[in-house]
Amino acid sequence: MSENDDFQKAVMLYKDTIFRIAYAYCRNHFDAEDICQEVFLKLYRHGSRFNDQDHEKAWLIRVAINQCKDFLRRKWVISFFRGKDCIAGYESENQSEVVEAVFSLPIKYRMPIHLYYYEDYSIREIAEILGTSETAIQTQLQRARMMLRKKIREEFEDESK
């Protein structure tokens, strides 16, 4: 199988996973799609040097999160003669209550919640992906759950993995 075939297979396999990460981060689909394009371009340039699919997926998620951070911090081409805002608005229409509540969390808490409850990663795996300690992830998950409870007055499932 050629590198291009491998790449196409990876795009089809992970496109929604990466899109959801980007969407959860920047909260509008235009920016999320731009971010996804950059992520998969990096995958293509990186080549298929992965131990297995789990390794590839974790690498893609890590790259996507870094790309999202870059996106939010990048201020692009401001001149004295005109300004340009590259960050589009927050899409809140047609979201379910639960997605709305998670998306309203600070980013620091949003990503651990998404990786834990949607991608089924363990606390240890999330710590590796986000480049932080397991204790920090545990604390972030606890605080995020507390915020979510206050927002929607329901229990957010607390599972131990």
Add this chain to the structure above:
Amino acid sequence: MNLNSYRQAMDKIRMSDECTNEILDRMMRESGKNQVSPIRRTVVSIGFGVLIIMILGFAAYVLGGYEVFRNYFSKDSAVVEMPQLFTYMDFDQLAVYQSTPTGRLIDDDEIAIDVVGIIGNENVADVMLDITFKQLKDLSFPNYQYTLLLDGVLLQGMSDLIPVETENMPSNCQRIMFELLSTDQISGKTLTLRLRGLRQPSVDTDKAEKLFNYGYELSIPLTFTGKSKIVVENQTFRDGMLHQVLISPLSCTLEFDEITGRKIMDNGIGDLLVIQLKNNKIIDWRGHFTGAIAAQWVDRIRFVYTFRVPLDPADIESITFDGIPLSLE
């Protein structure tokens, strides 16, 4: 709310077919321009491997006050994800671009502010601060309002505040970096940083809570001894003149005559500068510049670009601006 309700809701969020097709199209375009033979790729990989080992050797070297920036740049996502492409980083060169003083400038009952590092050159400066909120146990995304002045005059340029992720920091302390770009001279001036109205998201409500009622002011001398090197001087550019191009590890400054500069600015300056390194790495706008600024300066127009990670000017093979190759001195 539980796991299933979140999962069901997120399942409906999918990438569009248009975006998928665009990704595959870009891959096809990319594959068309990257035809590298397997033999050459192997040789290049071995070369990269040797250089990575050399870089790791440098990293073990104990550095001065700019070590905080070495840590910051070496953890940049572009470097972490593709270290084989970033073989040119020589952090030792930053030594001459650092400024003093570092240390605690504010220390009262509520807050402590330490300047942990400053680097820069004629047109850019990065100032790294640790801010400790003494009466808090934990911080969640404080929202800083700030004003920057140079020698008492409002900064004529652009600035950004970048939260810096660091390990082993107390939970009530945050490291932030101010990045300044100016088309005017920065070095030799005193930076005044005014912080006020510090707020952070409240756990209990959707509103931000105010952390402190009053503001703080810091004065930081910017005295960089490192200077940019002129790599292009008085070169015709289309119908006009490119007076000079200056390069340092931190930035690239181009100076055009006013008419040419204005024409360029009308179309935006973001993606015009492309630098090719001797290792074939292309430094372009896509993730490698953090900011760009244009401004009139007497009868000339200056453009300043900052590099996202330090670049060794000796590694530059060629520079192209708006599709036109420049003749390097």
